[in-house]
Amino acid sequence: MTSPDLPAELKAALDGKLRGFSRSDAASRAASISKTYRAGGNSGTIRTEADALTYALARMPATYAAVTASLNALIEIRPDLAPKTLLDIGAGPGTATWAAAEAFSCLQHFSLLDANDALRTLALDLARDCTRLHAISYERGEARTALAKADAADLVVASYMVNEIGEAEQRALAELMWEKTRDTLLVVEPGTPAGYARIIALRARLISLGAHVAAPCPHDGQCPLQPPDWCHFSQRLQRSRAHMQVKGAEVPFEDERFSYVAVTRAPVDGRRHSRVLAQPDVGKGAITAKLCTPLGLSFTKVPRRAKADYASARRWRWGDAVIEES
Template sequence: MTSAALPAELAAALARKSHGLSLGDAAARAAAMSKTYRGGGGSTAIRSEADALAYALARMPATYAAVMACLDALAAQRPDFTPRGLLDCGAGPGTASWAAAERLETLRSFALLDANAALRALAIDLMQGSARLTAASYTQGDALTLLAKAEPADLVIASYMINELSDQQRDAFADLAWGKTTDTLLIVEPGTPTGHARVLALRSRLIAQGARVVAPCPHDGGCPLTAPDWCHFTQRLPRSRAHQHLKGAELAYEDEKFSYVALTRAALQPRPSRVLAQPLTTKIAVTAKLCTAAGLDIAVAPRRNKPDYARFKKLDWGNTV
């Protein structure tokens, strides 16, 4: 679990926007929006500039960190991936576009889509501070309608977005998003059992249409995990004092849990096994839960096997083996 702070340009833009802001008011707004999200209301709770800013201050650091972790996993399996265009669906304040601009230097065009006017306005303001995102286009409107009209892109991202759609809408979105994907589609969702279930359903639907899994899975078969277990990962990020206040948190860091899948049209080499939980290290052995091409495996590296023991001690949740 590595740290993933917001890029300096974005942090500076947020600091500028929040100058003179009442943190108490922002915290109250963020808490109210969080309650609406948990109740299934989605971004409808964000109605004003103050709402959008409170949401961005509370959630952008964690969603940025999660998307960055997914892009790192994608790049590790596809070092040859050099996308030129990004289509960011349900872009919100532009978090995924910032992460993609930071991680993928070959990107030249950024097209953002979202229905929320307040989030769009904030995103455009924040992107004025970015050397790469100032030329991005951001269209407001219904996600499915806009997606149907959008130009195809090498990389399509839907970050914390499909949870706001009904089952029927998610199926329609999956088909449309895959149709607009010339190379790779990345879906990121909260790391909850329901978030994992949404990712699995989309994954299965698109594999049936010819998609191949880049990450996190080392195979295109069914998920080997069974309830109450579910596939998710965690990314650590630092919290500023303002962020701690907004979240009502004491710790100077946060661990964002997320589920994701990256699907591609490209041919793939055999994929390595993935660590599905933080390995357990004792004086006797290191034990790691792995998703392998053959299914679930509990791998044990005994201390007497010094090379394997040393290698397994370095493993983190989400690493490949």
């Protein structure tokens, strides 16, 4: 399993960019960027090198952790997955590319797409001295236009970017992303009801195009959850000193909530699993777990007297896959 914390080379590259950079200025810029995003804005407000670096300090650790957690879940279901080419859509500072490079040592070619010049420049700077990412290709352009011109890849990733485009554009982008996917497509969004709604709409569209869900769902059917419930997961990550200063945080960790879907060209090979949808409740006589199963939603009780099953259930964590042999 890949660690949710930024890799050493990326930390070193960010630290190098921070020399001479005002932390108080960064905190002010971070607050402004966050306000814009909460109001429904997008990365178009990131125009300068300082803006891009502030964005990376504030958001890169959490985005990296969420993408890594999603990739870890995918690899647990598809341990045979060995992509050689990556296409990172709406790549920003290259966060998902770094996560994929850590998760898959077999990756050889990295193609990134984004319309933001400042984030593109930062991404190339951060990757310049990285042994794994020394030869990345980063094309500038709006998602749909740039994607239409891009080559297909074994693994396609779109992280925290679908929320920046309208619904009609999302439907068109879903078709293009799937067209460019040779094997697996991963989409990650914020773990909010709105982010989950985007994932569910995208999931349905991709299934209609012939995709098969690998994670987190154990089936290709309709999501069994009903409002106000929604499917999302949480990944804890450690905050660096700079990260805490920029975000005005007092605790040395952060819990990033995210929603995601990973789909593949071929059905998952024979494996049936359930997904733990919330942290299980450990009671005196039993463990109660909320699971998404191949047959739908289940509130499973594992009694203490079933010693082996109980011991196994005690290790379940929110987001885990419980594999069952078919």
